Amino acid sequence: MSRVVVITGGSKGIGRATALKFLEERPDLVLVYYDQTEEEINGTLSMIRERGHEAEAYKRDVSSYREVESLFSEILKAHGRIDVLVNNAGITRDRLLVRMSEEDWDRLLEVNLKSVFNCSYFAVKAMMKERSGVIVNVSSVVGQIGNVGQCNYAASKAGIMGFTKSLAREVAPRGIRVNAVAPGFIDTEMTQALPEKVKEMFISSIPMGRMGRPEEVAEVIYWLCGEGSSYLTGQVIHVNGGLYM
Numbered sequence: 001m002s003r004v005v006v007i008t009g010g011s012k013g014i015g016r017a018t019a020l021k022f023l024e025e026r027p028d029l030v031l032v033y034y035d036q037t038e039e040e041i042n043g044t045l046s047m048i049r050e051r052g053h054e055a056e057a058y059k060r061d062v063s064s065y066r067e068v069e070s071l072f073s074e075i076l077k078a079h080g081r082i083d084v085l086v087n088n089a090g091i092t093r094d095r096l097l098v099r100m101s102e103e104d105w106d107r108l109l110e111v112n113l114k115s116v117f118n119c120s121y122f123a124v125k126a127m128m129k130e131r132s133g134v135i136v137n138v139s140s141v142v143g144q145i146g147n148v149g150q151c152n153y154a155a156s157k158a159g160i161m162g163f164t165k166s167l168a169r170e171v172a173p174r175g176i177r178v179n180a181v182a183p184g185f186i187d188t189e190m191t192q193a194l195p196e197k198v199k200e201m202f203i204s205s206i207p208m209g210r211m212g213r214p215e216e217v218a219e220v221i222y223w224l225c226g227e228g229s230s231y232l233t234g235q236v237i238h239v240n241g242g243l244y245m
């Protein structure tokens, strides 16, 4: 039986690479995205079709409890269960703290952290009925070591680490595993927006001397969702070329 796999922010970057990796097992794939044009999401769906698969794509704001509630009820109506949730959707709103608006703080925390609560809440309820399931949350190295201009982002990503460990303890007896990946500096649209000088500065501090590829994070997410990691829960796996050890 195909697994029902839900990936938030699944339409580009790390989320898209994860979706493509999952195709190996022919899942029932559900992608959630928000800030993209029809053209962009159709591009992702074409990539999936070119590989001989189909996926459903829902344009939903995962920071909204109500939107997530109705999304999960649609998914459950269509598929009957959820086997895998990858909480990957995320944004940046970089500013020094003294220039950060209340809106920069609130919106970022809602999209990056409240979304993880929203989606996990409805997924776990469904997974508990099956007494199985896997959740992988996408944190960041910045949640561990901090970064100038990213107080809001670092707080959200450190929050994800604490959330992961707490939920892992709560649901382990129900056969559900919850882990996180903490990527370092990965080549996606999120980082392509940075000025060249800032990129060079980051790269010079990475022992492996290069940015990571989305596929390199996807490999670890996929492994965390599979039997190969069956005795792992509550862990944060760093995928960062040695940037933080």
Ligand code: NAD
Residues within 6 Å of the ligand: 008, 009, 010, 011, 012, 013, 014, 015, 032, 033, 034, 035, 036, 060, 061, 062, 063, 088, 089, 090, 091, 111, 138, 139, 140, 141, 182, 183, 184, 185, 186, 187, 188, 189, 190, 191
């Ligand atoms: P990206 O900008 O390429 O993709 C972000 C995805 O999130 C898109 O699919 C977008 O539609 C979705 N999204 C944004 N807001 C949303 C909302 N409100 N509701 C639903 N979906 C929403 O980003 P990426 O670089 O692939 O990052 C993916 C995750 O990895 C993020 O959580 C990010 O913080 C994290 N991360 C990225 C890096 C990096 O260097 N790129 C490093 C560490 C962690």
